[in-house]
Amino acid sequence: MSAIRILIVDDAVFMRTVLKKMLEEENFEIVGEASNGIEAIKKAKELTPDVVTLDITMPEMDGVTALPEILKESPNTKVIMCSAMGQQPMVVEAIKKGAKDFIVKPFQKARVLQAIENIMSK
Numbered sequence: 001m002s003a004i005r006i007l008i009v010d011d012a013v014f015m016r017t018v019l020k021k022m023l024e025e026e027n028f029e030i031v032g033e034a035s036n037g038i039e040a041i042k043k044a045k046e047l048t049p050d051v052v053t054l055d056i057t058m059p060e061m062d063g064v065t066a067l068p069e070i071l072k073e074s075p076n077t078k079v080i081m082c083s084a085m086g087q088q089p090m091v092v093e094a095i096k097k098g099a100k101d102f103i104v105k106p107f108q109k110a111r112v113l114q115a116i117e118n119i120m121s122k
Helices: 013-025 037-047 063-073 088-096 109-120
Strands: 005-009 029-034 051-055 078-083 101-104
Touching: 005 013, 005 037, 013 029, 013 109, 029 037, 037 051, 037 063, 051 063, 051 109, 063 078, 063 088, 078 088, 078 109, 088 101, 101 109
Parallel strands: 005 029, 005 051, 051 078, 078 101
Antiparallel strands: none
């Protein structure tokens, strides 16, 4: 089976780095990174990743707003929302708009891997 291709979207370089390292250790292919929703939409269209990890709170365009556009540009991509504690209403909204799962910061490797496994087995 080929490696699952992932696009990481977060405005914090630190969070992208943590997630990237975590996923690369498990042999996922990181095809790109974006720091806001506008970049995420462009990259999703270009790269058609299997999975997008999408931060909810970002400058220029937040994850909940970008989500339907990402799915329009790359319909087979599965999106996992990344949220800070206390963002449950936005997570619920994102799930309604098509996100498949969510992970909470700070990231726990086991939960991140479980989320990817969950959405890829559906």
